[in-house]
Amino acid sequence: MFEDSKVAFFLAKRSIARGNKGTLYLTILIIGMVFVNLIFLPSIISGVAVLFNQQTIDYSYGNLVIEPKKNQVYINNADELQRKIERIPGVTGVSPRYLTGATIVYKGNEVTPLLYAINPDDDRRVLKIASKVASGEYLGDGDTDQIVIGFRLAGNDDEKLDVIPSLGGVDVGKVVDVTFNNGVTRQYRIKGIINSDSYDVDSNAFITKNEYESVFGLEDKANQMLVRTQETGNEDMMRNTLMAFGVQEKIWTWEEKSANFLNQIIGSFNIINFIGTIVSLVIAIVVIFIVIFINTVYRRKQIGILKAIGIDRSVIIKSYLFQALFIFAIGTIIGCGFLVLILQLLAANPIVFPGGPVAPVVDAMLILRSTMSLLAVSLIAGYIPAWITTREDILTAIRG
Amino acid sequence: MIIGSDLRRYYGLGAVQVRALDGVSLEIQKGEFIGVMGPSGSGKSTLLHLLGLLDRPTSGSLLIDGVDVGVLDERARTVFRLRRLGYVFQDYALVPELTAQENVYLPSMARGMTPQECTLVCSDILGVVGLGDRIHHLPSQMSGGEQQRVAIARALVNRPALLLADEPCANLDTRNSKVILDLFRKLNHDLHQTIVMVSHEEWHKSYFDRIISMKDGVIETETNGNRDSDSMGNPSG
Numbered sequence: 140m141f142e143d144s145k146v147a148f149f150l151a152k153r154s155i156a157r158g159n160k161g162t163l164y165l166t167i168l169i170i171g172m173v174f175v176n177l178i179f180l181p182s183i184i185s186g187v188a189v190l191f192n193q194q195t196i197d198y199s200y201g202n203l204v205i206e207p208k209k210n211q212v213y214i215n216n217a218d219e220l221q222r223k224i225e226r227i228p229g230v231t232g233v234s235p236r237y238l239t240g241a242t243i244v245y246k247g248n249e250v251t252p253l254l255y256a257i258n259p260d261d262d263r264r265v266l267k268i269a270s271k272v273a274s275g276e277y278l279g280d281g282d283t284d285q286i287v288i289g290f291r292l293a294g295n296d297d298e299k300l301d302v303i304p305s306l307g308g309v310d311v312g313k314v315v316d317v318t319f320n321n322g323v324t325r326q327y328r329i330k331g332i333i334n335s336d337s338y339d340v341d342s343n344a345f346i347t348k349n350e351y352e353s354v355f356g357l358e359d360k361a362n363q364m365l366v367r368t369q370e371t372g373n374e375d376m377m378r379n380t381l382m383a384f385g386v387q388e389k390i391w392t393w394e395e396k397s398a399n400f401l402n403q404i405i406g407s408f409n410i411i412n413f414i415g416t417i418v419s420l421v422i423a424i425v426v427i428f429i430v431i432f433i434n435t436v437y438r439r440k441q442i443g444i445l446k447a448i449g450i451d452r453s454v455i456i457k458s459y460l461f462q463a464l465f466i467f468a469i470g471t472i473i474g475c476g477f478l479v480l481i482l483q484l485l486a487a488n489p490i491v492f493p494g495g496p497v498a499p500v501v502d503a504m505l506i507l508r509s510t511m512s513l514l515a516v517s518l519i520a521g522y523i524p525a526w527i528t529t530r531e532d533i534l535t536a537i538r539g
Numbered sequence: 540m541i542i543g544s545d546l547r548r549y550y551g552l553g554a555v556q557v558r559a560l561d562g563v564s565l566e567i568q569k570g571e572f573i574g575v576m577g578p579s580g581s582g583k584s585t586l587l588h589l590l591g592l593l594d595r596p597t598s599g600s601l602l603i604d605g606v607d608v609g610v611l612d613e614r615a616r617t618v619f620r621l622r623r624l625g626y627v628f629q630d631y632a633l634v635p636e637l638t639a640q641e642n643v644y645l646p647s648m649a650r651g652m653t654p655q656e657c658t659l660v661c662s663d664i665l666g667v668v669g670l671g672d673r674i675h676h677l678p679s680q681m682s683g684g685e686q687q688r689v690a691i692a693r694a695l696v697n698r699p700a701l702l703l704a705d706e707p708c709a710n711l712d713t714r715n716s717k718v719i720l721d722l723f724r725k726l727n728h729d730l731h732q733t734i735v736m737v738s739h740e741e742w743h744k745s746y747f748d749r750i751i752s753m754k755d756g757v758i759e760t761e762t763n764g765n766r767d768s769d770s771m772g773n774p775s776g
Contacts, residue, residue: 142651149641149648150634157636157677444632447593448693449621450649451614533593537628 146450147457154458155465158434163466166430169422170470170513175477176419177509178501184408185500187492191401192393194494198337200393201234201265201365202374203381208388213360220386221261221364227384229369229377232264235361237351242318243288243344248307252292253343254317256351265367268333268340275311275331283350286315286327289341290334303342317346323354336495364388420516427466427520431459435528442529443536456525463521467514540733541567541590541701546599548585559585560596561756569700572727573735574747574764581753583737584705590735591626591703592616604700621649625694627704631686633678639665639689640674647696664692668722684715691722695732702726704736708743720746 155163196202205224207214214220217235224233237256242249259278263269269277278287294305309315311329318324333340352358368377374392381390394401435442442455482499489496528536548560560582567573575583588594589601592608601608604623611619620626633642643661652660665674668688678686687707694702704723708716724746726732736747744750747764 142649146645146649149645153634153636153641440632441634444628445634446617447591447620447626447628447632448646449617449619449624449697450645451617454649534588537593537632 143451143454144457147454148461150445150454150458151461151465155462162430166426166466167470167473169426170466170517171473171477173419173423173426174471174474174509174513175481177416177513178474178478178505179481179499180412180415181505181509182499182501183490183497184405184412185502185505186497187408187494188401188405189500190492190494190497191397191404194337195393195397195401196371197267198271198335198340199266200391200396201232202368202371202393203366203377204391204393204396205364205366205381205386206389206391207362213357213362214364214388215360217361217364218359220388223384224364224366224381224386227380229380230366231369232261232367234258234261234265234365234367235348235363236262236365237348237355237357237360237362239351239362240320241344243292243306243315244318245306245309245313245315248294248305248309250292250304250306252288254319254351255343255345256348257345258348265365268335268345271333271335271340272331273334275329277331277333278345278347280347280349282330282347283353284325284327285330285346286317287331287333287345288329289343290332291338291341292344293329293332317344319354321355325354336493338493416512420512423513424516424520427463427517428524430466431463431521432524432528434462435459435524439528439531439536440538443531443533446529446533447537452529455529456522459525460518460521463517464514467517471510471513540569540604541565542602543589544600546586546589546596546601548582548589548594549597558756560589562599563753563756563758564599565751565758565761567701567733567735569733570727570731571733572723572746572748572764574743574750575735575737575753576739576744576750577753577759578739580755582756583739583753585756586753587703587705587735587737590701591624592620593626621646622697623700625697625699625702627687627690627694627702627707629706629709631678631683631690631710633686633689633693635678638675638677639670639681639685639692642678642689643692643696646693650697660696661692664696665689667695667726668692669718682715683711684718687711687715687719688722691719691726695726695730700733702732702734704734706737706739708738708740716740716743 205214221233221235224230234257239254240251241254242251257278258280259269260280273290278285291303292305293309294301294307296308298305298307306315309329311332313329314326315329316324317327327346335341368374374394378390378392445455446452482501485499489498543563543565546560546563550557550559563586575586577583585594589596596609606619608616608619634645637645640661643665644657647657647660662671665671668691670685670688670692673681673685678689681689708719711719720743723734723736727734744764750762750764751758752760
C-alpha cells in the first residue's frame with residue numbers, strides 16, 4: 140500500500156513539475172478564487188451578525204431585559220428592584236424605563252414613534268445611546284420639558300431623503316407637540332438628535348422617566364428594566380443568578396428579545412450564502428474534473444502503457460488524486476493570500492451597512508469547513524475521471 | 540518454460556467474427572530468442588499480447604514459468620507483468636515527463652525496491668543498453684534509437700523471465716534497428732534472457748534462434764533461425 144503511494148506520488152510529482160504549466164497555474168488560480176468565495180461571503184454574514192448583536196446589546200437591550208410578571212403592566216417597586224439587581228456581582232448597570240406610543244407633531248409633520256422614558260444616568264451605564272449625540276445634548280436626570288430624538292425621526296427638509304415618516308428636518312432647540320396615549324399633550328424642546336447607526340434608536344424618541352411619570356401619574360414603576368453585565372455570552376448564567384437573588388419578574392436575554400429580527404436577517408443571508416457555496420463548489424468540481432479528465436484522456440495511451448508494464452490501476456488513480464490534492468493545497472494557500480489582502484483592504488475601506496461598518500469575521504471553523512468541502516470536491520473531481528479512464532482495457536488504451 | 544495450448548482469440552460474433560488466433564500451440568524454452576513473423580493480420584501481435592498478459596484468450600491455456608496465467612485475476616496479472624515480464628513497444632511508449640533514468644526506475648520502484656537499489660539497478664541496466672551518459676535526458680531530448688534502448692532497459696530492470704518485443708524496430712532506421720537487435724542478441728547471450736520478438740523484416744531472421752511464421756491466425760511453419768551459433772553460443776541450454 141505504502142509502495143503504491145510512493146510510486147503514485149512519484150508519477151504525480153513529475154507530472155506536475157514537467158507537465159503543462161499554463162493549465163496548472165490557471166486551475167490553481169481558479170481553486171484559489173473558489174476558496175476566497177467560500178470564505179468571504181460567510182465572513183461578511185458573520186460580521187453582520189456580530190454587528191447586529193453588538194448593536195442590540197449597546198443600543199436596545201443591554202444583556203438582560205426584565206419585564207413585568209404575568210398579567211401585570213408594570214414592574215412594581217422598580218427602585219428597590221433596581222438597587223437589588225445593582226448589588227448582584229457581575230452586574231454593571233441597571234436601567235428602568237417605560238415604553239409607550241406617542242404622536243409627535245412639528246409644523247404639520249406628524250409621526251408616531253416609540254417613546255422611551257429613561258433615567259439618563261442609569262441609561263448611560265447600560266446603553267451607549269448617550270455617546271451618539273449628533274447635535275445638541277443628551278438628556279439629563281432633571282430634564283422635564285426636553286426630548287431627544289433619532290436623526291431618522293428628525294428627518295430632512297427634503298422629504299425624499301427620509302427613509303421613515305419624519306418631522307421634516309426639525310433641529311435642536313425647536314419645540315414639538317407630543318400627545319401621549321392617555322390623551323395628554325405637552326410641548327417639548329428638542330435637546331439633542333441621536334445618530335447611532337441603530338435603526339431602532341435613530342427612529343424613536345426619548346424623554347426622562349420622571350417626565351413620563353408626571354404625565355401618567357405613575358411612581359416607582361417601569362415597563363422594562365435593562366441590565367448590563369460585565370461579560371457578554373454568559374446571559375443564561377446571569378439570569379439564573381438574578382433569579383437566585385429573588386428577582387421574580389420575567390427575565391429575557393438580549394438574544395431572546397431580538398431573535399425573530401436577527402434570525403430573519405441571518406436566515407436570508409444564509410440562503411444567499413448557501414447558493415453561493417454550492418455554486419463555488421460546483422465550479423471547483425467542474426474545473427478539476429475537466430482538467431483531470433482532459434489530462435487522462437490525453438494520456439490514455441500512456442495509462443495503457445503503465446498498466447502494461449505492471450503499474451497497478453490503483454497507483455495510476457492515486458497519482459491523479461495526488462495531482463488534485465496538489466492543486467487543492469496550493470489553490471487553498473493562494474486563496475488564503477488573496478483573503479488576507481481582501482481583509483486588509485476591507486479594514487482600510489470597510490463595507491458600511493445600515494447598522495454601521497462591518498468587519499468580516501473569519502473564524503477557524505469557517506476556514507476548516509471551507510477547506511474540508513474544497514478538499515472533498517477536489518478528491519471526487521480527481522478520482523472520477525481517473526477511474527473512468529483507467530477502467531479501459533490495456534490494448535484499447537494503447538491503440539488510442 | 541512457456542507452454543501455450545490451442546490458443547484462440549476471436550473478436551466479434553457471428554458472421555463478423557474475426558479469428559485473430561485460431562488454435563496456436565507452442566513451447567518456448569528458457570534462453571531462446573524467438574522471432575514471430577508473418578504478414579499483417581496473421582495474428583503475431585495477438586499472440587504476443589496473450590504472452591504478455593495484455594489480453595485473454597477466448598480459449599486455450601497458457602503456462603508461463605509453470606503458472607497457469609489464465610486463472611489469474613486482473614490484479615494478479617498486473618503483478619505478474621511487473622515481476623515476470625518485460626514489454627518493448629513499437630513506439631517506445633516512455634512516460635514523457637520522466638527522464639531515461641526515471642522511466643527505468645519506475646518498474647523497480649513499483650516492485651518495492653529502495654531508492655538506493657533502484658538507482659543501482661537503473662545505472663547498471665542503462666549501462667548495459669549503452670545509455671550511461673544519457674540518464675538525465677527526457678524522451679523528447681533523445682533519438683528514436685535511444686528511446687527504444689531506454690524502453691528495453693525499462694523492460695529488463697526487474698530481470699523478467701520473458702522479454703516481449705512488438706516490432707521494436709518498426710520506427711527506426713536500419714542503423715538504429717541494428718543497434719537494437721545487436722542489443723537483444725547481447726542480452727540473450729550474456730544474460731540468458733528469453734526473448735520473443737515480433738518482426739516482419741527478413742534480415743532480422745539472422746538474429747533469431749527459432750522463427751515462428753504465422754498466417755491467418757495459425758502457425759504456418761517453425762524453423763531455426765540463421766544465427767551464427769559459434770558467435771552466439773547455445774542460448775537454449
